[in-house]
Amino acid sequence: MPKDLLLRLKEKVLNGECLTFREAEGLSLIDNNSLMLFLSAASEITKKYRCDTINLCAITNARSGLCPEDCSFCAQSSHHNTAIAVYPLISEDALVKRAEEAVKHLTNRFCIVTSGRSVNDSETEVIAGAIVKIKNKFPRLKIDASLGILNEKQIEKLKASGLDRYNHNLETAESYFSKICTTHTYADRIKTIRLIKKAGIEICCGGIIGLGETESQRIEFAFALAKLDIDSLPLNFLNPIPKTRLAAIQPLLPLDILKTIALFRFILPKKEIRICGGRQANLRSLQPLIFTAGADAIIIGNYLTTRGSYPQDDLLMIQDLGLKVDALP
Numbered sequence: 001m002p003k004d005l006l007l008r009l010k011e012k013v014l015n016g017e018c019l020t021f022r023e024a025e026g027l028s029l030i031d032n033n034s035l036m037l038f039l040s041a042a043s044e045i046t047k048k049y050r051c052d053t054i055n056l057c058a059i060t061n062a063r064s065g066l067c068p069e070d071c072s073f074c075a076q077s078s079h080h081n082t083a084i085a086v087y088p089l090i091s092e093d094a095l096v097k098r099a100e101e102a103v104k105h106l107t108n109r110f111c112i113v114t115s116g117r118s119v120n121d122s123e124t125e126v127i128a129g130a131i132v133k134i135k136n137k138f139p140r141l142k143i144d145a146s147l148g149i150l151n152e153k154q155i156e157k158l159k160a161s162g163l164d165r166y167n168h169n170l171e172t173a174e175s176y177f178s179k180i181c182t183t184h185t186y187a188d189r190i191k192t193i194r195l196i197k198k199a200g201i202e203i204c205c206g207g208i209i210g211l212g213e214t215e216s217q218r219i220e221f222a223f224a225l226a227k228l229d230i231d232s233l234p235l236n237f238l239n240p241i242p243k244t245r246l247a248a249i250q251p252l253l254p255l256d257i258l259k260t261i262a263l264f265r266f267i268l269p270k271k272e273i274r275i276c277g278g279r280q281a282n283l284r285s286l287q288p289l290i291f292t293a294g295a296d297a298i299i300i301g302n303y304l305t306t307r308g309s310y311p312q313d314d315l316l317m318i319q320d321l322g323l324k325v326d327a328l329p
């Protein structure tokens with residue numbers, strides 16, 4: 001792509017206009033020689049629309065494994081014979097203890113995640129009870145949950161307990177979804193997202209890049225998220241797990257990951273972009289460049305079934321870049 005076209009598209013976004021699908025396709029063709037220019041343009045967009053702090057979120061696996069769904073990438077699916085810890089929902093008090101641990105690492109967000117298609121009403125009670133207790137201890141801590149498909153009664157219960165945000169990923173483009181999951185549909189996911197939005201709870205919605213989708217499907221996915229007007233976009237980059245259906249897939253190269261982050265920043269200029277699973281394994285020494293490419297948030301600590309960085313290492317990386325964390329006031 002010629003340099004003047006890149007600069008024109010950057011100005012277009014900085015002027016508050018949206019890219020067209022075709023313009024985004026043009027940006028996706030940028031080669032590695034122009035990549036630093038692209039990242040720097042994405043950085044300007046981030047600086048204009050986002051605050052200058054990095055948000056940290058700690059996630060906890062509150063119920064692990066034995067999921068009846070068949071998501072092709074997932075270590076927790078019962079369709080895959082992976083060697084992960086399997087346990088039912090942990091207690092209210094155990095959830096509070098995990099929140100206490102998270103707060104020690106300066107996080108101002110704590111997300112309770114359960115494996116499975118959904119949670120039942122008694123599990124919803126336990127999680128809602130834990131949210132009340134955590135909010136009493138840390139009133140400024142933002143609490144998120146990712147519990148699968150919910151009904152309206154469960155959403156109301158969680159909202160009344162103080163839930164700030166709900167995570168429900170689209171995972172990938174609609175045109176590719178049936179290739180990665182056959183036990184539920186893209187429409188099922190959209191339905192839950194709409195119910196959450198209707199209840200006035202913030203929505204965290206993203207997915208995984210590198211599942212075998214095309215560049216064009218990545219752009220389709222980004223435009224679907226823009227249309228849903230989500231609040232926060234978690235981007236994972238597939239770190240293939242042994243014994244899953246995608247175990248043999250070739251992970252994306254670091255520069256391709258940075259280009260993808262910048263592309264999402266151009267398409268969703270005002271949204272929080274959080275880099276999640278696959279950061280350490282796939283980006284390796286280029287991790288600090290995610291913030292130039294357009295990210296303004298990360299997961300801190302371990303992921304659900306894989307290890308992350310030591311929190312102190314991520315905090316030092318942010319400090320070394322001259323950035324500040326969006327710490328718990």
Ligand code: SF4
Pocket residue numbers: 067068069070071074075076077078114115116117
């Ligand atoms: S991604 Fe969620 S729904 Fe899909 S298999 Fe894993 S735990 Fe189950």
